Amino acid sequence: MAALCKWPRNLAALAAALPGGGGPGRAPAPAPALEPAPEPLPETAAPATAALYVHWPYCRKRCSYCNFNTYVVPAVDESAVRACLVREARTLLCLGQVHSVTSVFFGGGTPSLASPGTVAAVLEAVAGAAHLPSGAEVTLEANPSSTSTLRLAGFRAAGVNRLSIGVQSLDDAELRMLGREHTAAEARKAVEAARELFPGRTSIDLLFGLPGQSQDAWTQRLEAALRLCDDHISLYQLTLERGTVLAAQVQRGALPASPQDLLADMYQAARTALVGAGFRHYEVSNFARKGALSTHNLSYWRGDQYIGVGPGAHGRFVLRGEGGCSREARVQTLEPVTWMQEVQSRGHGTRSRVVLSLLEQLEELLTLGLRTDEGITQERWGHFSPHLSLQAVFGEPGEAQALQQEGWLVLDSRGLRCTWAGLAVLDSLLPDLLWQLQRVLGAARRPPRGTLAEERAGGRDVRASPLPSRLDC
């Protein structure tokens, strides 16, 4: 299998030369073949890197707020699932000609319900198909109800070096409302056990804005969490997703909806408290101290390549193995049983592939990059758009300049980023910025009066996913 992946260097080099083709931290790549005047750069031959996401789709019980792609089944055929995760990871790493995997994240579902052996098998496969540096971040999402010290030690032995614990709340009544299986005491114990085994590399998730939650209650939860936590906290405002039990309860008035202003107050109070406690607010919902940022999640926000393995997992990478030259958005088949059949017969369960245009890649970069405190650096932007700088798109009079004058945004020699105030209202800034980007890019690429709809329609649909004929991964 690995032998098949040794593709002629020049082909890989060509693929790497194109936007979106590279890994993190690489210097600007030349333009795609369609763009005028590509400038070859020395780094173009750099081997591809990618982050890897592995989806474990099963839970013991569905939480009342969750609309993720998860399944509660009486018995999981773990060896079959393991074999499929392993096989798909190998196939996709090979298709992407990934030389080095920068991080691995086991998410779900409840991946802490999988056995350490499954985690080990996937990591071994990754190390076999690509280089997995010894210091690479390997995170596992864990529920307090499946995190005995023994299990955690097993995961550590399998190669996991970072734990993200779904604490969600430190109040029993709130936990019940959320449909969680654990109590506040169990959550505490889980975090303490995790900190023993993963010191400095344990993260906790907390939810705020629960129906009926007061500002005071939230402040208390936060204080309790600060006493408990390690160096990383994710604070998520509860989103009432359509189709969830909780959303239905709020909809019919069985639970109160939280007022917008209260949610804003809770967010501001939490930001202030955490920054006061020495945390860096490095993304809309993420806080870290002592440099304990999640490198895996950062790679999403920085627009790096990532590969998604498992039912419903998403990916963004260049199909170098197919001789591809543009980044694709790929989604794996949602339903686990179907997904497994596909992996068994074709080596992977990719359900949809869409080639992303330059505009689409830049739109994603803006949308994700502005969520971080560093924003979008000049260098990163240049990597995607070597010919049209941040300054050229957003430095001219227009939406971005107005937003900058109003104090929501900063554009300087470092890059484009939100101010402290701007971060909290990013979703009100993005439509303006995207609209400006569409206009400027449209004007730069074609004579006036072209529509972006054409641009979007063109180039995409590679739909379905026949396995590439040239490469038998």
Add this chain to the structure above:
Amino acid sequence: MALAGRAALRWRARLPSPWHAAAPLCRPAWLPATCERPLSSRGKDKVDMSAYPVERIRNFSIIAHVDHGKSTLADRLLEITGTISKTDHNKQVLDKLQVERERGITVKAQSASLFYNHEGINYLLNLIDTPGHVDFSYEVSRSLSACQGVILVVDANEGIQAQTVANFYLAFEAQLSIIPVINKIDLKNADPERVEKQIEKLFDIPTDECIRISAKQGTNVEKVLQKVIEKVPPPQCNTADPLKALVFDSTFDHYRGVIANIALFGGEIAKGQKIMSAHTKKRYEVHEVGILTPNEQPTHKLYAGQVGYLIAGMKEVTEAQIGDTLFLYKQPVEPLPGFKSAKPMVFAGMYPIDQGEYNNLKSALERLTLNDSSVTVHRDSSLALGAGWRLGFLGLLHMEVFNQRLEQEYNMSVILTAPTVPYKAVLSSAKLIKAYGKDQITIINPAQFPDKLSVSEYLEPTVLGTIVTPHEYIGKIITLCQDRRAVQKDMLYIDENRVMLKYLFPLNEIVVDFYDALKSLSSGYASFDYEDAGYQSADLIKMDILLNGNPVEELATIIHSDKAHAAGKLLCERLKETIPRQLFDIAIQAAIGKKIIARETLKAYRKNVVAKCYGGDITRRMKLLRRQAEGKRLMRKIGNVEVPRDAFIRVLKRETDK
């Protein structure tokens, strides 16, 4: 496969109509497949219309209150006479417009020639379907001018309604013979006896003259046809006379130009004849004549007393004046009296969303107004909205329907301003009198509202409204009418539990939402119709709506001073609910001159950022953001405030439950 076919058909039906209406051999896509013509227009054997001398012709309309079954009866008549084949799918066959089928109303009069054998004699029956809503009574009176009789349809359950009364008087004043028909006798709560008594009491028609039918089930429908032949007199005219044709309607075909619906009051008309318009004095050569069955079917000739269509190379939208008389070149006749032109009751500004679309919108308006000549069009322009028009409509439904047709048939999206009624001002300022050349002006645009200092009196239009209601709602209805500054003129029990009320209303009080309010407080049982009743003196002022201090031109209104505070407050509240929150506070104010009479504040967003954004969510999220970004193009900017295009219309369309 079958499903795909159906979807394709539906999709085709949504195409803007000029494109498919254009293909003459193509059945309009929205007509049921079974609606085949019995006499193919492609066949060489054209119908010989000379077989139908005047004594074998009956021209009639069906008039009814909305939903009393007019279109269903028309469908049955078309089936019985073999004009369309009989299937379960014939629903609103004559209602060809998408908007008519969607809303279940008739907007535009349609004609159909039916052939029927009665006691061994073949008759030509021309059915002219008429609109049901009060806004379109102008269409009704126009249709009636080509008729000698009407079928007055009354619902056996609901009984006489306000429009039944109005339609009856239209027919009565036109001296048409009236055939009363009580429909829906198959319904469980049908009470035809009660309805017959109402008809006797109100219209003085003996109870035994009413025909009880169920148009839905076809019961007694033949009887109606027989009554038409017996009771409706044949048209009084002569084929030997010189040609005299009344244009009573017209449609515009993208390829063939103007298709005029004509009624012959004398002579005959055939292809190749040279004709002249009494109104424009222009000459034409007749390309095609024919009858409507209900699609156009060419014939060799049309003769006196007959109703059909004419194509004569009229290309300009203004050439086929409705009410015009056509005659043979060099054989002039005394023109027919024509029509009172439709009197617009409601005016609104219409502007292209993008000024680049001005010319397209202009040509769409020209075509649509040819098919709907009751709309008046004046060029207008505004600082904020650019070049556009001020349109006059018969009522608010008419305005909505017109707008919907622009969207559906011409793919045009527009900005519509708040509707206003035609106020008048008696000028006192010599300077203004000189400028206008008269001392009394009509104000159809709030922007032109003259200041109180230069006016001796403002006048507002009034209407005489008729309300028919079950008596238990009288109290609420009287309160509603008083709220609307109306004065009671009459109150009459039409049977033990139904009352007819007459009120004099200021027109602006009923224009927007009176009908909806009446319907909701009477659980849908009360009905309403109105007629023009001249002008009265009124204390009027102009109210502006400001967003962060900038006036919103679409929302400027002329209003009675007693109503200003309440209306201003309501508008501000509604705007607050309609405008999306933005990055800064927005002051929403109502002002009279410089004085603020109401204010709401829409607070700025303090937090608006999605909590989680990782790999899995991004595609869906990008879709939403792109839609929002593209929506920016369609935002109306008032100062720095962004307002969705439809926000103002949503604000004006009051919801009755509030």
